Each structure stands twice: as structure tokens, then as C-alpha cells.
Amino acid sequence: MNDRIKLVVIGNGMVGHRFLEAVATGPAAERCDIVAFCEEPRVAYDRVHLTEFFSGRSADDLSLVAPDFYAHHGIEVLMSDAAIAIDRVAKTVTAHSGAVVPYDKLVLATGSYPFVPPIPGHDRANCFVYRTIADLEAIRAASATASVGVVIGGGLLGLEAAKALKDLGLKTHVVEFAPRLMAVQVDAGGGALLRSKIEALGVDVHTGKNTQAIEAGAEHVHKMRFADGSEIETDILLFSAGIRPRDQLAREFGLDVGERGGIVIDDHCRTSDPDIYAIGECALWSGRIFGLVAPGYRMANVAAEHIAGSDSAFTGADMSTKLKLMGVDVASIGDAHGNTPGAREYTYVDGVREVYKKIVVNADNTRLLGAVLVGDAEDYGNLLQLKLNDMALPEFPDALILPRRDGAPAFGLGVAALPDAAQICSCHNVTKGGLCAAVGAGATSIGALKDCTKAGTGCGGCVALVGQVLNAELAKLGMEVCTDICEHFAHTRQELYHLVRIGAIRSFHELLARHGKGRGGCDICKPAVASILASCWNDYVLAPRHAGLQDTNDRYLGNLQKNGTYSVVPRIAGGEVTPARLIALGRVASKYDLYTKITGGQRIDLFGARLEQLPDIWRELIDAGFETGHAYGKSVRTVKSCVGSTWCRYGVDDSVGLALEIEHRYKGLRSPHKLKFAVSGCTRECAEAQSKDVGVIATEHGWNLYVCGNGGMRPRHADLFATDLDKETLIRYIDRFLMFYVKTADRLQRTATWLDNLEGGLDYLRQVVIEDCLGIGAQMEAEMTAVIDTYQCEWKTTIEDPEKLKLFRPFVNSKRGDEQVVFVRERDQIRPAREDEREVEPA
Amino acid sequence: MSSVTHTEPVHAKPAPGARAPRWVDVCALDELPFDAGVAALLDEGMASECQIALFRIEDSTEIYAVANFDPFSRANVLGRGILCHIQGEPAVASPVLKQHFSLRDGRCLEDDGVRIATHAARVSAGRVLVAAAAGEG
Numbered sequence: 013m014n015d016r017i018k019l020v021v022i023g024n025g026m027v028g029h030r031f032l033e034a035v036a037t038g039p040a041a042e043r044c045d046i047v048a049f050c051e052e053p054r055v056a057y058d059r060v061h062l063t064e065f066f067s068g069r070s071a072d073d074l075s076l077v078a079p080d081f082y083a084h085h086g087i088e089v090l091m092s093d094a095a096i097a098i099d100r101v102a103k104t105v106t107a108h109s110g111a112v113v114p115y116d117k118l119v120l121a122t123g124s125y126p127f128v129p130p131i132p133g134h135d136r137a138n139c140f141v142y143r144t145i146a147d148l149e150a151i152r153a154a155s156a157t158a159s160v161g162v163v164i165g166g167g168l169l170g171l172e173a174a175k176a177l178k179d180l181g182l183k184t185h186v187v188e189f190a191p192r193l194m195a196v197q198v199d200a201g202g203g204a205l206l207r208s209k210i211e212a213l214g215v216d217v218h219t220g221k222n223t224q225a226i227e228a229g230a231e232h233v234h235k236m237r238f239a240d241g242s243e244i245e246t247d248i249l250l251f252s253a254g255i256r257p258r259d260q261l262a263r264e265f266g267l268d269v270g271e272r273g274g275i276v277i278d279d280h281c282r283t284s285d286p287d288i289y290a291i292g293e294c295a296l297w298s299g300r301i302f303g304l305v306a307p308g309y310r311m312a313n314v315a316a317e318h319i320a321g322s323d324s325a326f327t328g329a330d331m332s333t334k335l336k337l338m339g340v341d342v343a344s345i346g347d348a349h350g351n352t353p354g355a356r357e358y359t360y361v362d363g364v365r366e367v368y369k370k371i372v373v374n375a376d377n378t379r380l381l382g383a384v385l386v387g388d389a390e391d392y393g394n395l396l397q398l399k400l401n402d403m404a405l406p407e408f409p410d411a412l413i414l415p416r417r418d419g420a421p422a423f424g425l426g427v428a429a430l431p432d433a434a435q436i437c438s439c440h441n442v443t444k445g446g447l448c449a450a451v452g453a454g455a456t457s458i459g460a461l462k463d464c465t466k467a468g469t470g471c472g473g474c475v476a477l478v479g480q481v482l483n484a485e486l487a488k489l490g491m492e493v494c495t496d497i498c499e500h501f502a503h504t505r506q507e508l509y510h511l512v513r514i515g516a517i518r519s520f521h522e523l524l525a526r527h528g529k530g531r532g533g534c535d536i537c538k539p540a541v542a543s544i545l546a547s548c549w550n551d552y553v554l555a556p557r558h559a560g561l562q563d564t565n566d567r568y569l570g571n572l573q574k575n576g577t578y579s580v581v582p583r584i585a586g587g588e589v590t591p592a593r594l595i596a597l598g599r600v601a602s603k604y605d606l607y608t609k610i611t612g613g614q615r616i617d618l619f620g621a622r623l624e625q626l627p628d629i630w631r632e633l634i635d636a637g638f639e640t641g642h643a644y645g646k647s648v649r650t651v652k653s654c655v656g657s658t659w660c661r662y663g664v665d666d667s668v669g670l671a672l673e674i675e676h677r678y679k680g681l682r683s684p685h686k687l688k689f690a691v692s693g694c695t696r697e698c699a700e701a702q703s704k705d706v707g708v709i710a711t712e713h714g715w716n717l718y719v720c721g722n723g724g725m726r727p728r729h730a731d732l733f734a735t736d737l738d739k740e741t742l743i744r745y746i747d748r749f750l751m752f753y754v755k756t757a758d759r760l761q762r763t764a765t766w767l768d769n770l771e772g773g774l775d776y777l778r779q780v781v782i783e784d785c786l787g788i789g790a791q792m793e794a795e796m797t798a799v800i801d802t803y804q805c806e807w808k809t810t811i812e813d814p815e816k817l818k819l820f821r822p823f824v825n826s827k828r829g830d831e832q833v834v835f836v837r838e839r840d841q842i843r844p845a846r847e848d849e850r851e852v853e854p855a
Numbered sequence: 856m857s858s859v860t861h862t863e864p865v866h867a868k869p870a871p872g873a874r875a876p877r878w879v880d881v882c883a884l885d886e887l888p889f890d891a892g893v894a895a896l897l898d899e900g901m902a903s904e905c906q907i908a909l910f911r912i913e914d915s916t917e918i919y920a921v922a923n924f925d926p927f928s929r930a931n932v933l934g935r936g937i938l939c940h941i942q943g944e945p946a947v948a949s950p951v952l953k954q955h956f957s958l959r960d961g962r963c964l965e966d967d968g969v970r971i972a973t974h975a976a977r978v979s980a981g982r983v984l985v986a987a988a989a990g991e992g
């Protein structure tokens with residue numbers, strides 16, 4: 013008996029890929045032989061974030077397919093090959109290449125195509141759509157000789173496309189037939205505000221425009237003529253006037269399709285042929301096409317489960333959306349237009365902060381029907397849950413959208429009230445029950461929950477809510493999350509920072525006396541407080557009251573190695589060093605017989621310095637023009653750079669110059685953990701800035717800023733934070749970013765983990781740094797200036813003070829060194845002797 | 856710094872029945888840093904020579920002496936560790952791998968099977984005196 017299933021999938025977009033994942037990791041994985049058609053030359057990628065292709069993400073970055081995923085699961089993918097015929101009797105699919113592929117079950121995931129209105133001239137050169145990476149590559153190529161771009165269509169995708177044109181440096185217009193932008197999701201009030209915000213960003217918006225013809229232009233490639241007699245000239249035209257389901261195969265081979273397109277499916281995503289399924293934007297369920305990725309994913313799961321023998325069903329999907337368009341928050345929930353009979357509305361407009369919020373409630377004022385949020389979408393998560401779970405509204409529903417200025421806590425839904433089935437993350441279909449189970453199984457931080465459930469890793473809109481579920485569940489389980497830093501302080505690092513800053517506390521013992529408990533302190537709180545004191549006041553770290561607090565590296569201003577000796581790293585800012593300095597460095601290394609190695613941060617590490625040698629070594633290095641490199645501190649380390657436009661054929665800007673400026677600006681800043689920077693002179697990214705805490709990459713129009721990357725044990729790709737910045741803005745953002753990290757991070761928490769655990773994530777960080785939503789921007793800049801103004805080379809200060817030099821005596825009562833430190837030679841340099849070599853072969 | 860008087864902390868008293876210690880003058884109390892440690896040589900040049908780590912609680916006359924040798928990293932580094940109070944007990948954290956050792960009895964707080972030598976220590980007339988014969992433990 014053969015119970016194997018020959019499964020064929022046509023289409024390898026986001027939904028097609030999700031289906032393959034669901035089958036490959038589902039119960040029927042072992043029984044399925046899978047063939048997938050992929051018409052494009054690359055496997056599934058993230059179309060939702062397609063715009064980021066223009067702001068630095070590569071096609072590889074956008075890929076959704078883990079390397080070797082298909083090979084590993086035995087899935088055969090027919091690349092660059094389209095299905096052109098289905099024989100439903102013989103049960104075969106014929107490929108464009110001529111291959112004939114048999115199936116038991118066939119899944120159509122053909123997606124949609126962009127609708128191009130039949131305006132005369134729509135097929136001229138330099139007219140594009142915005143759907144695939146190939147489209148984007150063509151647009152980018154055309155933009156090289158263009159100065160103006162027009163997007164036809166002011167919907168969600170049209171505004172995304174407009175951002176892309178703007179990122180390419182074009183003067184950008186949006187032309188919309190309807191009287192407002194995003195007419196489907198947003199009402200008139202929200203649309204007006206959205207328009208003014210987008211115009212403020214330098215995009216011209218033309219609504220109520222009926223394009224009659226596209227002709228040759230006088231000054232630009234095209235001239236668009238509108239019904240009202242007006243005209244616009246442009247070099248590039250981009251159609252984004254809606255999508256249409258790709259249902260051609262279904263039509264040609266006799267499957268039922270809807271009157272206005274779309275392959276008709278039942279609740280199990282089956283078409284009119286029970287062996288053929290359709291999922292995603294090509295499918296028509298209950299007369300509706302779902303043009304969002306979350307319902308498509310749901311269909312993919314339903315179809316995969318049904319093929320594996322379960323009875324799961326698609327029951328429709330909520331079409332609420334929250335997104336950020338050109339930096340403007342927009343969200344729409346349910347009946348945004350108040351079309352339900354008897355519906356009533358509450359509206360809040362803040363003309364100064366440019367915020368528009370509306371909620372639509374039922375006639376009884378007890379249930380939420382819909383909402384529109386523009387300019388501030390923070391309430392989205394709460395409102396969506398109220399709507400989806402049909403929960404009772406508070407007595408005065410306007411409290412849901414009114415600002416809270418009296419210090420009252422933000423309106424919280426009380427996540428305890430949510431049913432377990434409530435969907436918290438719609439991108440990955442994670443329910444409250446799923447989150448609670450994960451918390452119970454040990455995922456007790458936001459970062460851990462994200463890792464194991466994927467919640468909050470799609471659009472990120474639900475992260476605040478995930479945090480509320482986490483805290484409520486921890487409280488319920490009686491798991492007190494002890495955030496005390498140690499037994500001596502019932503405070504978090506963040507609280508200690510504020511106590512130090514606000515109380516103007518200048519020493520550990522003062523802090524312990526005022527806010528601590530017990531006596532002494534320990535190796536957790538002492539270095540943490542030393543770091544906070546340094547971040548705030550930047551006193552000399554070896555001042556008598558501070559020296560004993562420092563970890564050994566800071567206490568002896570060197571990096572302790574396994575045998576008790578230290579390594580020495582002078583600053584080589586930006587990795588730039590003159591031959592004379594390099595020779596001087598070599599002389600010192602040679603004189604003291606130090607093991608010498610080039611570091612990953614473009615400097616030179618000298619190993620094997622005994623405690624008592626450190627001051628002499630540093631005196632010679634300082635005389636040669638070096639200063640401390642702070643390699644021993646939890647502080648700013650290096651700013652790695654490529655040679656940039658000064659030397660490189662491809663360089664766009666002076667990366668070394670900027671790296672030097674940044675390194676000298678932030679050197680010596682003490683922080684919760686070490687900080688690494690890099691500056692690349694072009695998108696080839698030779699300085700690897702996207703793996704750093706702060707990375708900067710030159711563009712044609714300025715600098716792109718990346719944050720919170722990390723190499724090491726758990727690599728994290730940095731997030732693109734802001735694009736095309738001038739230098740002044742760039743520096744301001746970095747000032748604020750660093751200070752906000754210093755203020756709020758946990759001890760020994762790198763920026764990558766910090767961001768993963770920051771409620772509100774990257775969006776919130778942007779609000780704090782770019783939009784200054786907390787109103788602390790100027791204060792953080794002033795605090796940074798204070799640190800910069802009090803910079804000192806700690807080694808210079810140390811060697812000038814005979815009292816300080818006493819610290820480097822190996823013994824308080826003898827001039828001898830530690831004779832038990834033994835080196836042997838290997839490859840012409842020293843290394844610590846192993847235990848078995850100690851007696852035999854002293855260096 | 857507070858004025859120094861002759862004191863003999865309780866912990867420095869030799870155990871009953873132990874041989875009378877031979878007190879060695881190591882250094883001036885002023886040489887010990889505030890709430891931190893320092894290394895010293897005991898019996899320099901003699902057969903009994905050994906490295907010790909001295910710790911002073913804040914700027915008091917409460918001082919402790921233990922071996923400078925860290926049994927985990929096998930390096931002479933404990934004098935460079937951070938002075939801690941763990942549940943009220945004075946201890947030093949190894950600067951290499953961070954294990955804690957009690958300054959009272961030398962036991963490793965993370966590993967019952969490991970213990971470092973301790974020496975009685977006291978302050979007399981502004982001088983730090985350490986018992987040359989290792990104490991119990």
C-alpha cells in the first residue's frame with residue numbers, strides 16, 4: 013500500500029513558503045514528496061519589507077528561506093520555472109520548461125499582480141509596478157538618470173512605494189484618484205492628517221486626480237494629464253493602484269473563480285476540485301480576497317493541516333493593520349468608517365502633536381467596532397484586543413484614546429481579562445495561551461518569549477502586549493521576578509542610575525548608605541555602580557574612593573590574562589596609524605618582549621605585561637603620542653573603518669574621517685557593557701558596520717545609521733535606524749542613542765539584548781531618539797557633552813601621580829616581581845607556560 | 856583617614872591550643888587601600904616565603920590576610936580581586952574566574968572542596984601584623 017502524497021505547490025511567495033514550512037514541520041512531513049514552482053529567480057522573500065531594499069537591506073537579507081531549508085527537507089524547487097497547464101484528470105502540472113509533474117494534491121499560491129489602469133501611455137518606458145525584487149532593481153536602475161518620480165495610487169502600498177522613490181533621492185509625488193490617502197483604511201479626518209504629515213516630509217500629494225493620459229514630457233520623460241486640466245511631469249511612473257488575484261490557471265483549467273476574480277475556496281482552502289487548494293491573495297473565501305500576509309499565513313496552515321488529515325478551517329481574518337508609513341504611525345481596526353447601523357464615534361485631534369484618533373462604538377456604547385489612529389498608534393494593541401475578543405468597554409470609552417496627563421497609569425486592558433484563545437501576535441498567530449505556556453516552560457523575559465514563540469518578531473506591533481502578558485503570567489505563577497541587582501541594593505541598574513543622577517551621589521559608599529542595605533557591597537554592585545558613577549560624573553576611575561570598586565581590568569587599566577599578566581592596547585582611532593607610531597609601538601613591544609597580535613577592532617594588542625611593567629610601558633607609549641584605548645573598560649572601544657572615498661574606487665564618503673571624529677567624541681564613555689562602532693564608506697560595507705552596536709554607512713545622500721548589532725556568541729544583525737542623515741543629525745542621534753542605552757540598560761547588557769527587551773522595540777527607540785517623545789533629547793545631549801568635556805587619558809593621569817603608581821607594585825612590601833609568572837617561546841614570541849612546562853623551561 | 860589605634864579584632868585570635876603565632880610586620884596600615892586588597896610577601900627570602908593578599912574593610916582597622924594564589928586559575932591574583940560582603944561574610948572575588956573565597960576561613964563559596972590558606976592579621980601602632988604560620992583551614 014502506498015500512502016505517500018505527491019504534493020505540488022505553484023508559487024513561492026511568502027504564503028507559498030509558509031505552506032512548505034508548515035508541511036515540512038508538520039505531522040505529514042515524512043509522507044510527502046514535495047515539488048514547488050518558483051517563477052522568480054530567487055526563493056521566497058519578505059515582500060512586506062520590500063521598501064527596505066532601497067535603504068540598505070540586500071535581497072539576501074530579505075530572504076525568508078533559511079539556507080538549505082529546502083534541501084534539508086527534501087523539497088524540490090523548480091527555480092525560474094512557471095506552471096502553464098493543469099491536467100486535472102491525469103493529475104499533472106506542466107511546466108514552462110516542458111517538465112510534467114504528477115500530483116496527488118495541488119496547492120495554488122500564485123498570489124496577485126499589480127493592477128495597472130488602462131490609461132493611454134501606461135506601457136511607456138520607465139513605467140513600473142512595485143511587487144518583486146526585479147521590479148525594484150529596474151526602478152533603481154532607472155532612478156540613476158531621473159530626478160522626479162510619481163506614484164499612482166495613495167493606498168498603503170503606494171505610500172510605501174513613494175518612500176522608496178524618496179529614498180532613491182527623487183522629487184516624489186503621490187497621485188490618488190480618491191479624495192484622500194488610504195481611503196480604505198482611514199477616514200477623512202485621519203486622511204487629512206496623514207496627508208499633512210507626508211507632505212511635511214517633502215512628498216507632494218495630489219488627491220482627487222483622474223489621470224487621462226501619459227505622454228512624452230518637455231523637461232522630463234513623461235507628462236501626466238489629469239481630468240481637471242492640470243499636468244505633472246516626471247521621469248519615473250510607478251503604478252500602485254491595487255492588486256488583482258492571479259487566477260489565470262484556475263480559469264483556464266475549469267476551477268470556479270469569483271465574478272471579479274479570485275479562486276473560490278471553502279473553509280479548508282479547497283477549490284472546486286477537492287484535490288486542489290488555493291491560499292493567499294489568489295484565493296476568494298466567502299466572497300473576499302485577503303490582501304494581507306497574516307490571513308495568507310493562516311490559510312497556508314489550514315491547507316497544510318487539512319492535507320495532513322486534520323479538520324482545521326479558515327474562518328476569515330481580521331483586516332486591522334498597523335504600520336509606519338514614512339515614519340508616520342497609521343492604524344486601522346475593524347469598521348473604521350462607522351458603517352455599522354447605529355454606530356457612534358469618539359474623535360480626538362491634537363493639532364500640535366499632529367495626532368488623530370477615532371474609535372467607533374456600537375449603539376449601546378458597550379462594544380468597540382473600529383478605530384483609526386494616525387500619528388500615534390500606541391493604543392492599537394489594546395483596541396484590537398477589545399474588538400477581537402468582543403470585550404466590554406469601560407464606562408467612558410473616550411478614556412481609551414484621550415491622553416493621560418495627570419500621571420494616571422495608561423489605560424491597560426488588564427490582559428488577565430483576555431481569553432486564552434486571544435491572538436496576541438497576528439503575524440505568527442501566537443495566542444495568549446501559547447505565551448502563557450511558554451512562560452510556564454521557562455521563558456521569563458521578553459527576549460526569551462520572542463525566541464521560542466516568535467511573537468513580536470513580525471511587525472512588532474504586539475510587543476508591548478506580549479510584555480503585559482508576560483508580567484501578568486509571572487505574577488500569576490507567583491514567580492516574583494527579582495530585579496534587584498544584588499543583595500546590597502533592592503534596585504535595578506536603571507533605578508540605581510537615576511538615584512545617582514538625581515541625588516547627585518558621587519561615591520559608592522554614599523549610595524550604599526542612602527539606598528542600600530547591609531554592609532560592604534560585592535563584585536556585582538561595585539563595578540556596576542563604578543560604571544554608573546563614571547557615566548554620570550566621569551571622575552578618574554582610580555580615585556581612592558573608586559579604585560576598589562573597579563573590576564580588575566579597570567583597576568589596573570589593562571586586560572587581565574590567564575596567568576595574572578595584562579595586555580595593553582593603545583588607541584589607534586579608526587584603525588589609522590602612521591608608520592612612525594607603528595615603529596614606536598613595535599619598539600615598546602620588543603623592549604618589554606610582549607606577545608603582539610592584531611585585534612578585530614583594527615588595533616594592536618600587546619600581551620604579557622607584568623603589573624609592575626604597566627606604568628613604564630605606558631610612559632613610553634604616551635611619549636610616542638599614544639593614549640589609552642580603554643580596551644579594559646566597559647566603554648567605547650573602537651570605531652572600525654574602511655579607507656572610504658579617500659582611496660577606494662567605490663567609496664562614496666570619507667569613512668576614516670568620520671570614524672576618527674566619532675571615536676574621539678565618545679572615547680572614554682563608560683557604559684553598561686562594551687560598545688563597538690564602525691563606519692563604512694559605501695554599501696559594500698567593508699567595515700562590517702552592521703555587526704556593531706553603532707554602525708554608519710555612507711550613502712549618496714548622507715549617512716545611514718544602524719544600531720544594536722552584535723558579533724560574538726549570539727550574532728545580531730543591526731537594525732537600520734535612520735537614513736541619509738547629515739553629520740550633525742547623525743551625531744545628535746548617536747549622542748541620544750548612547751545616553752538612552754546608558755540610562756536604561758541592565759548591567760552587562762549589550763545593546764542587542766537591550767533592544768530585544770525594550771518595550772516598544774525599535775519603533776519606541778526611534779520615538780525617543782528621533783522624535784524625542786520623552787522630551788529628554790536635549791538633556792541627554794547635555795549629559796553626553798559633559799562626558800566628552802571631562803575626557804582624560806587615564807594612563808596619562810596615572811603616570812603623573814606617584815601615589816597612583818603604588819597601585820602597580822606587585823607587593824606592598826617588596827620590590828621583587830612575581831617570580832611564579834613563567835613564559836615560554838612559541839613562533840618567536842612569548843606565551844604563558846603550561847603547568848607541565850613551568851619547572852622545565854623558564855623564559 | 857581615621858586615626859589608628861591598637862586593636863586586635865576578634866577574628867584574628869588564634870584558636871585555643873594553637874601554637875602562639877609569630878607576628879610579622881608587613882607594612883604600614885596606610886599602605887592598604889580603602890575597602891580593597893593588595894598583595895604582600897611574607898617572610899621574603901626565607902624558606903617559608905609566601906605570597907599573601909591583604910584586605911582592609913573601608914578605612915577601618917579590620918583587616919584580613921589570605922593566600923594570594925587562586926587555585927582555579929593557578930595564578931597569584933587574589934590581592935587584585937574585589938572585596939565583597941556575601942550574606943555579611945567578608946570575601947574576595949577572584950579577578951580571573953570570579954569564584955568567591957571567605958576571608959574568615961578561606962573556603963570557596965561556590966565549591967565546598969576548595970579552600971585557600973588564611974592568616975591571622977592585626978593592626979598594632981599603625982603597622983599591619985600577619986601571623987606567619989597559616990591558621991586553621
